[in-house]
Amino acid sequence: MRAARYWSVRNARWLRWLYTGLEGVLTALHPVLSRIGYQRLDRSVAALEKLLKGFLFDSQSCGQCTLGETGMACPMNCPKTLRNGPCGGVRANGHCEVDPDMVCVWVTSWEGSQRIGNTESTIQVIQPPVDVRLKGTSAWLRSVRKRLGVVEP
Numbered sequence: 132m133r134a135a136r137y138w139s140v141r142n143a144r145w146l147r148w149l150y151t152g153l154e155g156v157l158t159a160l161h162p163v164l165s166r167i168g169y170q171r172l173d174r175s176v177a178a179l180e181k182l183l184k185g186f187l188f189d190s191q192s193c194g195q196c197t198l199g200e201t202g203m204a205c206p207m208n209c210p211k212t213l214r215n216g217p218c219g220g221v222r223a224n225g226h227c228e229v230d231p232d233m234v235c236v237w238v239t240s241w242e243g244s245q246r247i248g249n250t251e252s253t254i255q256v257i258q259p260p261v262d263v264r265l266k267g268t269s270a271w272l273r274s275v276r277k278r279l280g281v282v283e284p
């Protein structure tokens with residue numbers, strides 16, 4: 132739902148703050164999560180993520196969430212799935228060259244990043260190519276393991 136997606140970008144500052152808090156809570160819960168087993172938890176956490184992030188951000192559940200770095204705009208909504216900035220076809224009114232009814236994902240990403248502030252540590256982070264094998268898996272759980280330097284199974 133695009134209206135919710137645009138709303139989220141307008142409210143990127145506190146949503147990112149909420150995200151950072153959630154990440155901290157999940158990281159603190161690592162001993163418990165680890166004991167239960169990340170793989171065992173993945174399906175249910177991914178389903179919750181899909182529900183929440185799908186509603187708020189039109190998240191495409193790529194499993195490698197960049198919302199915190201891209202102004203709370205999901206780059207997977209770009210028809211070309213570009214993850215490091217816009218193509219050369221953004222229209223003069225800021226809309227997408229492929230889908231003229233949609234504001235370019237990277238225009239919204241830039242606006243959201245400016246609301247968050249400190250764009251140097253957010254939108255300028257170079258994102259690796261998307262790994263399609265991770266689609267539908269939990270980005271939250273992956274983020275915890277990445278933060279703690281836990282080796283991926």
Ligand code: SF4
Pocket residue numbers: 208209210211212213216217218219220221222226227228229230234235236237
């Ligand atoms: S205009 Fe923006 S959203 Fe559309 S294809 Fe190019 S980068 Fe993606």
